[in-house]
Amino acid sequence: MKLIHTADWHLGQSFHGQERHVEHRAFLDWLLDTLVARRADALLVAGDIFDVVNPSLRAQELLYDFIVSAHERLPGLDIVLIAGNHDSGNRIELPAPLMRRLRTHALGRVRWLDDGDLDAERMLVPLSDADGETRAWCLALPFLRPAEVTGASLAREATDEQAPNDYVAGISRVHTQLIEAARARREPGQALVAMSHAHLHGAAVSEASERPIVIGGEESISAALFPDDIAYVALGHLHRAQQVGEARIRYSGSPLPLDFSEVAYPHQVVEVILDGETLVATEALPVPRPVAMHRVGPAPLEQVLAELEALEDDPELSRDRWPWLEVRVELEAPIPDLRARVEAALEGKSLRLLRLERRLPRIEGEDAPARVDLESLGPRKLFERTWADRWGEPPEAEVLADFDRLCQDVLDAEGELTS
Incomplete structure (x- = not known):
């Protein structure tokens, strides 16, 4: 049977204040x-379907229109969606009863039975081939x-060694119980395919665009949680497409660059072919980029202006297809009219300048802190700097862990309030 693995759509993303609905519609x-051309049997979407826990109506419309259209064109297609750390699990599951009529299964949260065991049955989704047989x-x-x-x-079951990191121990427990339930449920010849939204040890992250998935450095998990009888592991969260250790364990990556730091590497979905219980092949299917993205610099101003002049221009493009542009200028001293000079170089070009970054030289012995971009710095780094300025030393690991848990509580509260 044939599966298509994708993740990290981030529908509704605001890109430096600009909507990207045209790009997301083109991708879908x-x-x-x-899916039609490849005659896929199933589509797996491994989390971060939306960009925020309270997505716009237009972003939700993109998802549900896609599901309806997919069912109309491929009535036998199974679609499986899971919530990522950007999603509200409750929101993802809210229309689940209706989506099941369209052969779409949405899983947003894990649940526990009265005896303390995982409710694993609701997380096991049968995938059928063209003949309707569960494969x-x-x-x-x-x-x-x-x-x-x-x-x-969990605390009752945890050993002393596990106790300091209940989160990782809890993740291990969930994986163990779910895999045991899947082994008991499947019949000979049926493959097991795991889908997860997580950060695996050793995987490569993008430069600036991925939100830390949970508390501090405790979020990364081991690929050893997926034993050899799992034919394929479809991962989401990291935007760079990659395999982790083995060809069967893969991040599909995001289908579109979600930050200018992601422009240089390819974006794709993954075609997965299974024969019985075995993975036969995987193939990366490059996603066309509906709107180009240009990153100029960092370089001195004159070089940047020359590069801007040399950028290709397509006057036939509609405005919503004009390329996005980031410009990074290295300065020896402040230039008050820098933006005006950059915009003059872009005069008449079908380009949208989204970000202009000024890079001033560091002065040895300078006591004043360098100016920072709060958007790229993030709350954790800002907290570390503020603590160090106040107390004269960086915060200890326990302090950072408390701060990370507080941030996680805020994110979870947002999800509950908006779902």
């Missing part, structure tokens, strides 16, 4: 055509928030 149209089981594991996998029942 391409994906639908690809694989998808272990659909949404992003695991600490509150869902830690607590009294």
Whole structure:
């Protein structure tokens, strides 16, 4: 059977204040055509479907229009969606009863039975071939928030070695129980396919665009959680497409660059072919880029202006297809009219300048802190700097862990309030 693995759509993303609905619509149209052309049996979407826990109506419309269109063109297609750390698990599951009528399964949160065991059955999704026969089981594991996998029942089971990191121990427990349930459920010849939204040890992250998935450095998990009888592991969260250790364990990556730092590497979905219980082949299917992205610099101003003049221009493009542009200028001294000079170089060109970064030289012995871009710095680094300025030394690991848990509580509260 044939699967298409994708993740990290981030529908509704605001890109430096600009909407990207045209790009997302173009990607979903391409994906639908690809599913039809490749005669796919199932589509796996490994989390971060939306960019925020409270997505706009237009972003939700993109998703549901796609699901309806996919069912109309491919009535036998199974679609499995899981929530990522950007998603509200409750929101993802809210229309689940309706989506099941369209052969779409949405998993947003894990649940526990009265006896303390994982409710694994609801997370096992049968995947059928063109003849309607179940050929694989998808272990659909949404992003695991600490509150869902830690607590009294876990603490009773944890060893002294596990106790300092209940979160990782809880993740291990969920994986173990879900895999045991899948093994008991499947019949000979049926493959096991795991889908997860997580950060695996050793995987490469993007320069600036991925939000830390949970508390501090505790979020990364081991690929050893996926034993050899799992034929394929479809991962989401990291935007760079990659395999982790083995060809069967893969991040599809985001289909579109979500930051200028992601422009240089390819974006794709992954075609997965199974034969019985075995992975036969994977193929990366490059996603066309509906709107180009240009990153100029960092370089001195004169060189930057020359590069801007040399940028190719297509006057036939509609405005919503004009390329996005980031300009980074290295300065020896402040230039008050820098933006005006950059915009003059772009006069008449079909380009949209989204970000202009000024890089001033560091002066040895300078006591004043360098200016920073708060958007790229993020709350954790800002907290570390503020603490160090106040107390004269960086915060200890325990302080950072408390801060990270507080941030996680805020994110979880947002999800509850908006779902």
